[in-house]
Amino acid sequence: MTLSSEAGPSSAEQGARRGGLFAQTEVQTVAGPVDDLVGLPMPQQPDTVTNPSLRYRIRREKGPRFPFPVPNGWFIVARADEIAPGQLKPLHYFGRDLVLFRTADGTPRVLGAYCPHLGAHLAAGGKVVGDTVQCPFHGWRFDGASGACVEVPYDDVDYIPRTAAARVYPTIERNHMIWAWHHLEGGEPFYDVPQVPEFHDPDWLPIVVREFEIATCCQEMAENNVDAAHFRYVHGTEAIPEQDFVVDGYYKRAVALDGLFVREGYGLGLGVLRVQGMTTFLSSTTPIDEENLHCRWIFTAPRSLGEKAAEEAADRFVAGVSQDFPIWENKIYKDPPVLRPSEKGISEHRRWCQQFYSHPGGARPVG
């Protein structure tokens, strides 16, 4: 999610009241693919967000795009309503095949997909039995909380080695979503997923979820928020916005427009944005692998703005972010970049990001 996106009409109205900070120059809206893309500002193409086949992809060089691994953090792996108690489904996130299931009592669990016995994919015919998942190949059962094998059903040897365990990804359900903790080296969570009270407040509308995939990484999307100049040249804002920026450990906060706009970040890939009088929205970017993301944006809005307010906010933000897509999906990561003095926030942000990598600035992990 980007400040970009708040360059939508409502923010423009607010901006007008505040001296035009977010007032836009004319931005073209284009339906369908653009053969000869011309930006400055970039046209808005909301269809490209949900339909990757319409996107402008010209990058052809091979090789890794980014010099860092999948970050450590909490990431959404499913909407809560996508899986019922007793259901099991395959996932692919963090460059790994995974399985998601709900135990009989409804607790969500995420395990590595491959059975430690002989490597069957647990979701290729496996089933949920109580708190466990049973492998389809020879019937071994694995506890969802610990990953430990709790039963080998066809022999009477009591001993089950500790190595007979599936990898466990700590999992929670919050904000109508299921979240898994990814840590490259299996480390424990070192921050929490915030509750968004508006998502359970009767004065706020039911959530509206927008999902899309994009060929970039968490750090690149997050860098957009501290890249003030791009708001003018990509999004067509009349001014380069100023914001107060606070960083505290894994947490960061940006405040703009005299407090009308507050964006809080928790780790790499989880942001909560409040645009006063318009919307509260949670943005989550889940790494599919080192170079691709599955984004979920969850919107609500005060009921007093009308039944369609959350949908309208979602439409505006999606239209706004569509302007970033041609940049994000075709750029490389410049390290070191060439920065102007006014752009030191980008260097600070890059330093802040390092705490979420098991191999800061280093090579990709093996295995």
Ligand code: FES
């Ligand atoms: S491969 Fe899973 S029980 Fe044998």
Ligand SMILES: [Fe+2]
């Ligand atoms: Fe942007």
